Amino acid sequence: MNSEINNFNLDKYDFETLLNSINKCYADDIKDNLPKVSDFPKKIFNSTDSINLKSLIEFSETEDNIYTKSVAKRIAGVRHIQFARDNNIKLDLLPTWNLIAASILDLPSECTVSSIGSQGFxxxxxxxxxxxxxxxxxxRFHIWHxxxxxxxxxxxxxxxxxxSHSFLAQSWIINGIIINERYxxxxxxxxSESSLFKIEYNKTLNKVNQHTSSAVNTGQNVNVNKLEKEAYKTNETYKINSGDYHKSYSEGKNGLSSTFFSFTTQNKTxxxxxxxxxSKMQTSEINRKMHIDPKQLILEINQNFN
Structure with a gap:
């Protein structure tokens, strides 16, 4: 393992904030079962502002509590993604995938927030x-099928x-083929046949991936033109600047493709x-509240690595 990635520097937030940022992505019904800072041994810390990733992974492999085990693996997997993104280097895909997949497979399905949005993944x-x-x-982790x-x-x-997105978006292809079109x-x-729609969320916006929203016609007509069509395969990545328009879809076998996907603030705005x-439609509802068990799809993705 790269010696730099082995250290998870807590320069943006302390470990409790990091842990809360992971825990909030599990289902509400199990929040009381998720680990606290005190559930992690001191050996995983190099100092007050750095986690030793190798020690964290070793801890996750020996820990008996399934919730703590899952969260520890997810912290390590997220670190791999953030390190590749923030240093603009290639993601070490296989260990990242193994950590994230295990963090989901180690728990009952109802522990995972897993919903379908308007784009169908x-x-x-x-x-x-x-x-x-x-x-x-x-x-986030996205699956098309x-x-x-x-x-x-x-x-x-x-x-x-x-x-378009409010934030800089970056996608890493785990398996399959993702087509990204820019407009x-x-x-x-x-x-015009097309208008701009804004997304209006309901009062459950604070629920991660569990809110409903509506696309509401602003009355502003637009001309839409395709600029580029790009194809990406396993362990390739692409970015979409905040405010830029695109759409993406899968051309994997049986429609199966998967990605890691991140949103980050761009230029502090x-x-x-x-x-x-x-343009003739006024509203369209987007529903994210449906839970779908992802485990069989994850096992199918695993077959691509074996």
């Missing part, structure tokens, strides 16, 4: 730090597939995110 939150929006950091298409309205999903979206006063949709 399964989304599992792994880490969310939002106490200081200038350092906002949200990491043809079987998941039964849970969404595919026609509506396609109509509202071109969107220009220009406002116009002329008649947060921009308005929008989605384009049919």
């Amino acid at each position: 399964l989304s599992i939150p792994l880490f969310k730090y939002d106490e200081n929006m200038e350092d906002f950091d949200f990491i 043809n079987d998941l298409l039964d849970y969404i309205n595919q026609e509506i999903s396609e109509r509202f597939s071109i969107h 220009s979206v220009e406002k116009t006063n002329d008649d 947060v921009v308005q995110s929008n989605v384009t949709g049919p």
Whole structure:
């Protein structure tokens, strides 16, 4: 293991904040079972501001408590993703995948927040730090599969597939093939088939991946033009700047592809995110409250590594 990644420097937040950012991504019903700072041995710390990742992983392999074991593995897996992202280097995919997959497979399915959004992929939150929006950091695990298409309205999903993000987005492909299309979206006063829609969330926004929202027509017509079509495969990565428009979809076998996906604040600013949709529609509801067991899909992804 790279000696630099072996040390998890707590320069942005202390260990308790890091732990809370991991724990908040598990299901509410098990929050009382999740570990506290005192459940981790002193041997995993190099000092008050640094965790020894090798010691943390060794602890996760010997720990009996399934919740503490899962959280320890998830901390280590998230560290791999953050280290690759923040240093602009290639992600060490296999150990990262093994840690994240085990953190889900080690627990009963109901412990995992696993829902489908408007784009049709399964989304599992792994880490969310939002106490200081200038350092906002949200990491998720996404799975596409043809079987998941039964849970969404595919026609509506396609109509509202071109969107922008408030934050810098980066995706790392675990398996399969992800197609990313980039678009220009220009406002116009002329008649157009497309309009800008803004996303309005309900009062459960504080629930990670468990809120409903609506795409609401702003009345602003736009011209939408495709700029590029990119294909990415295992262990490749791509970025989407905040405010830029794109859509992504899977062309893996049986539609199966998976990615790690992160949102971070870009240039210390947060921009308005929008989605384009049919100008003749006024609203479209987006539902993230549905829970779907991801374990069989994770085992199918595992077969790609074996």
